[in-house]
Amino acid sequence: xxxxxxxxxxxxxxxxxxxxxxxxxxxxxxxxxxxxxxxxxxxxxxxxxxxxxxxxxxxxxxxxxxxxxxxxxxxxxxxxxxxxxxxxxxxxxxxxxxxxxxxxxxxxxxxxxxxxxxxxxxxxxxxxxxxxxxxxx
Numbered sequence: 001x002x003x004x005x006x007x008x009x010x011x012x013x014x015x016x017x018x019x020x021x022x023x024x025x026x027x028x029x030x031x032x033x034x035x036x037x038x039x040x041x042x043x044x045x046x047x048x049x050x051x052x053x054x055x056x057x058x059x060x061x062x063x064x065x066x067x068x069x070x071x072x073x074x075x076x077x078x079x080x081x082x083x084x085x086x087x088x089x090x091x092x093x094x095x096x097x098x099x100x101x102x103x104x105x106x107x108x109x110x111x112x113x114x115x116x117x118x119x120x121x122x123x124x125x126x127x128x129x130x131x132x133x134x135x136x137x
Contacts, residue, residue, distance in 0.1 A: 003109040013103040014112065019123065020096040026130060027068035029088045032081060035061045066127060068092045073125055080127065089130040097123045 006012050062081035066073045073092060084090065101116040 003104060004106070012112070013101060015099060015101050017120070018098045018100050018117075020098075022093050022095055022124075024091060024093045025069045027066045027073070027090050027092045027127075029064055029084045029086050029090060030067045030072070031063075031065040032084065032086055033063050034081075035063060066090055066092060071122070073122075073127075075125065075127065084127075084129070090127045091130050092125070092127050094122050094125045097121050 003012065062076065062078045064075050064080050064084055066075065073094070097120040099116075099118045099120050100114055102112040103115050104111075105113050105115065
């Protein structure tokens with residue numbers, strides 16, 4: 001009876017994040033670009049007091065795009081920008097994130113069931129160079 005009452009008040013619903021197993025696929029760098037940005041007035045004021053913040057924000061303007069078998073991925077930051085150039089073959093690894101909602105389904109209050117599963121995006125993206133087989137010998 002307590003479960004029924006709590007359910008009617010909306011107190012039994014649980015939402016959790018679920019990640020898929022790691023997915024690995026081959027891809028190719030299709031684009032590498034720097035997107036200049038104009039700092040806002042607030043950023044300029046901040047820069048006069050603490051300039052490393054602006055240089056750190058500038059790092060997100062380095063972009064490479066990688067075309068995989070299923071998606072085109074975008075990686076921001078100087079670390080990947082310096083490592084890869086267009087045409088490079090890479091190995092992409094990532095996970096799919098879902099939001100899963102569990103709750104009781106009346107009139108059965110013995111256990112909770114998955115009532116909703118929403119795709120939330122791609123997370124934990126990483127890339128590394130693919131070494132041609134002739135170089136591994």
